[in-house]
Amino acid sequence: MEKEGRSKVWDYYTKDPSGDVVCSICSSSVGQGSEKSKSKNTTNLWHHLKKKHKDDYEVAQSQGKKGTGTQMTLPQVVEQTAKWGPNDQKVRELDKLIMEMIATDILPYAVVEGVGFKRLVAKLEQRYSLKNEKYFCTKLMEETYQKVVNKVKQLLHTDNSGLLAFTTDCWSGAGEALMSLTAHFIDKNWQRIQLVLNVKTMFGSHTGEYISETFLNLLKEWDIDHERVHLVLRDNGANMVKGMRLAEMPGLSCTAHTLQLVINDGLSAQRAVGDMLAKFKRIATHFNHSTVAQQRLTSIQKEMGVPVHSIIQSVPTRWNSVLHMIERMIEQKRAITAYSSDHGHFLCPTPNEWDLAGKLVETLKPLEEVTLELSKAESSASCILPSIGVLKSVLQAEGPHTAGIQTARKAMIQSLEDRFINLNQTKEVVLACLLDPRYKHRPLDQETLSQAKSWLQEEMQSQTSEETKLATITEEEKDPKIRRVGTESIVDCLFENMLAASTSEEEQPDDVLEELERYMREAVIDRKKSCPLEWWRNNSSRFKRLAKFAQK
Structure with a gap:
């Protein structure tokens, strides 16, 4: 317990056995003025703190101003140190905030068992007893989940009673398959609302019949009538197409996924392009599977003044990774050529292949720009027709940059027309475009x-x-x-x-x-x-x- 009127500056000093005052921060001895007991003061102590430890000085000053300068009573001390009960209002508020943090930041429940998190909570509020992982993942999560469900149902049925659009997807990973369902609509204030309604584990063979049944069950869980489904955006998988047809849902293929197929059609249509890409992929594989090769390349890059970048490996499911791989190869052309001369391991591209790679980049770059625009969170069906029209114009243009790559470009044009053949007859897409004030x-x-x-x-x-x-x-x-x-x-x-x-x-x-x-x-x-x-x-x-x- 502090003596009445005790200065806050003493929080930063101690007295050694000889009576000298020692700074707790830097261990320096600091005088207190006159040796006479009654003449001693804290002026020098404050001066040392201000000169040597400015941040601590400001903290001490602010605490000094807040203090009452009066002695604390025993009940006051108990009140400031006693643990809150489990049903205390402040405890419930902190429990709720921690649960919201776990949910909104997608953190594991185990975060509350971490030493660092426990130290942080204890420092912020010593009267609060942190609950264990089990409490948050059972009792509190169930309560929080039900509140969210009620809010989502209110958004779906009370705040909006009109049509709903949906996106659904199936994917596999870590030994299990999942199906997601997300609802989309525009509320009365013209705000876009997106609600992830479910991510469901799938079992057995993912046939069209199974997907149809699963999709309809998900709608039923949220009391969504068939008549309220305006459109379902899905991928081009035969099972997904069949599933939506069996469910009698108005379906639309994902445009970005369809463009992936269009570009693949073009890249595989011209043998010279295919051979060049195969060679680039072998080079990328060599550097991505050997740390020694990567270290040697880095040494050459530094020696030649080439940007020290890794070689990008293309991914089959993302066509623009092919574009990024080619761009990186062109950037590293000198370093790759030097590496091949010194160490071998792969055939270096010929001058014609390097030239072809440059022209392919000029073809693919606008396609990537359109793909990225279609993939934005704020994109909608209204963008599809304008984007396809722009792509056709880009691919139909001729000039020096198209020489030697016309076969691939023509194949892409044909694929665009074939894969989007019914787009002008799709009511939802046409009306969305017409009623978008950017396109009309x-x-x-x-x-x-x-x-x-x-x-x-x-x-x-x-x-x-x-x-x-x-x-x-x-x-x-x-x-x-x-x-x-x-x-x-x-x-x-x-x-x-x-x-x-x-x-x-x-x-x-x-x-x-x-x-x-x-x-x-x-x-x-x-x-x-x-x-x-x-x-x-x-x-x-x-x-x-x-x-x-x-x-x-």
Whole structure:
């Protein structure tokens, strides 16, 4: 217990047996002024701390200002040091925050058993007793999970009762296979919402029938009706395609995955390209499987002034890794050639192959740019048609950079046309493009635009019919004819019914086309700087009918 008025500076000093004052930080002896006991003060102690240990000086000053300078009572000491009970409000708050940290940062439960984490918690709040791993992964996780489930259900059913889009994927790893399901929609504030609903373990053979059954069960778990499924984005695997067909779900292939197949078609179509890539892959394998080879290459790189970079190995499932491998090979051309001359182990590419590699980079670079744009988190189906159109233009262009590589480019063009043959007949893709203010009708040919207008009319008519049906049901439930009493006659009732009907007829399917014409006459917004959802949030009142479809 401290003496009354004891200075905070003494937290940084001790007295040795001889009575000298010693700094606890640097072990220096510091005088206290006069040797007479009554004349001693802490001025020199503060001065030493300020001059030699500025950070500690500032801490001591701030603590000194906060202190009351009065002696603590025994109850106060007990209150500041006694452990909180397990049901204390502050304990529950800290437990919840630690659980949220584990969940949001995707940490293992074992983090609470770590020595470092325990030290941190003890230092921050000595009255809090940290729970063990079992407590967090059983009791608290179950409570947290149920709260999240309730919130997700609220988002799916209360805050949004409209259509939902889904992405689903299957993959294997670490001895097990998994299937994921993510829901996507745009809320009333034009914010994009993405909810990962489930990641389910799959057993047995992943047939189309099994995938269909699993997918439908996942929807059932979240009380999502079949009618609310607007679109399901999936990969091109035959089992996934069949699974969505059996489930009677409107499916769409992943564009990035399809582009992977298009580029593979092009790379395998020209023998010279295939031979060159095979040689590059052997070189990359040599350096990636031998530390001695890598060390020798590093030595050559430093000697020749070439960037000290590792050789990139291509990955079959990521086509742009082929592009990155070629780019790195070209960057390291001098070092690789020197290594081959000194140590052998592989055939160095010929001058023609180096030239071919450079032209292939010029072909693949724009394709990567489009692929990356389509793979962004904020990308949507509206980007597909414009992106495919740009890719065709890039591949159809001719010039010095295309000489010697035309076979591969033509194969890619043909593959694009074959694999995206029905894109202009896919209603969801066409309407998404048309209702994106960055693109509008610009990427659509006249026939596709005409079809899009017909789809909008059909959608409008269907929506109007549904709204009329709901209005009729509501009116019948109210039963105004029975409720009317007093001065209102049956004639008045009939007039009101007639006028109400004419009001509902004010919105005709043709009105949406008039609105569309006004929308298309306006300039498109900047593709990179502007957000289409923000545009709709600001303009939905001007295009009320179109906004309903854009929100899908």
